């Protein structure tokens with residue numbers, strides 16, 4: 001989401017911010033060019049070609065930046081993404097738009113993405129996709145996994161997430177969980193990956209050189225494909241609506257139908273926004289659920305507690321719905337802790353265009369680009385004791401609850417520019433994880449491989465996450481059968 005901004009590795013325990021924070025305090029309003037170029041954490045400058053970035057790797061200082069972000073916060077000016085849209089006369093969407101126009105788009109897109117009553121109405125569409133995923137896991141195990149293993153869990157979850165977000169946006173099933181994934185969809189998935197891979201390659205070059213660069217052509221081609229897929233889906237929905245109107249039938253539907261019939265946006269604007277929602281709504285949820293399963297497999301005690309929580313709220317065949325989730329605090333804490341350890345947007349950014357601001361005692365001019373190093377702060381032991389451990393209980397209210405820093409972990413961002421898909425993403429992740437753990441016991445890869453994260457614009461698993469999925473029902477039946485035969 002902030003492609004050109006690099007992130008820093010987690011600080012080695014004990015080396016991080018205290019001393020540096022004190023240094024900042026004794027230097028009120030020092031002009032920012034005096035900042036060091038290399039990190040004595042937590043505030044330093046970096047240069048990437050023409051780009052100058054101020055890195056912020058401390059929860060207090062991140063708070064200072066975000067609280068001064070102004071009325072129309074900007075993440076970065078994203079010249080490469082915006083350049084493509086200009087080239088093809090496409091509209092900007094919520095990720096790329098700026099200023100008052102961005103605010104107008106958000107005010108149209110927000111209600112049905114963020115208001116709880118609308119979000120919970122997506123439950124049955126998402127649960128349909130979850131049911132298919134549970135079956136898919138069973139099939140993958142039998143066909144490729146010796147009745148036990150599912151390989152490349154993140155890749156499989158990517159297809160789930162694409163299917164899930166399409167079911168919400170278009171009220172359409174795409175067939176991503178079928179045995180053979182449609183070619184168009186496969187190409188869409190490939191194009192998203194290529195676009196993220198090429199973004200940091202394009203950005204350090206001046207705009208005037210882009211057309212001469214061999215990768216620019218490829219960058220444009222992958223964007224063309226993303227817009228083509230979205231265009232076909234939006235056109236299809238338009239045709240369906242027109243057909244219903246023609247025959248005097250009521251027009252009802254979910255997200256896209258609402259956008260189209262409300263006529264608050266032109267077709268081009270709807271297309272610009274829908275493409276960006278698709279783009280933002282797939283890798284994010286799929287990677288987070290992959291990491292959550294990876295840790296649950298390794299921490300059997302936590303998994304068992306989660307299973308007990310789920311069956312106490314949803315006994316027997318009851319399928320969890322959005323109301324049930326409100327009674328699953330451990331499930332929520334597990335997702336929260338997963339996002340602390342693996343913030344899928346590891347480094348966010350802010351540009352304050354409206355005025356100069358003071359951060360850590362330094363005065364920064366308008367339009368300074370701040371890189372917010374969320375990944376580093378997630379591992380700051382002053383903010384999160386024992387930072388490398390997977391401890392969901394940190395997030396559970398109770399006697400021992402620590403006084404969490406509100407900017408220690410902000411995986412969905414902050415303020416009016418925060419994630420548009422947060423509520424839908426959370427619902428998807430909760431419905432999927434609760435059903436998966438109700439159905440399967442997840443165990444680690446017997447080969448004992450550990451998986452580390454790596455930044456590819458987003459934070460993703462560096463190697464394949466492979467897990468064992470064991471049917472809980474079978475497991476419970478088998479000892480009974482065994483006893484009966486004795």
Ligand code: HEM
Pocket residue numbers: 001075094095096106165276277278280281282284285288339344345348349410411412413414415416417418419420421422424425
């Ligand atoms: C685990 C899941 C997700 C995480 C952790 C996540 C995280 C984020 C973050 C950190 C931002 C930047 C916010 C800021 O600058 O303050 C963001 C922006 C955004 N996200 Fe998400 N996201 C997730 C899922 C989704 C989904 C499912 C969708 C779409 C349905 C989505 C759509 C967007 C959009 C459109 C923006 C840009 C908002 C704007 O600039 O106005 N995200 N997300």
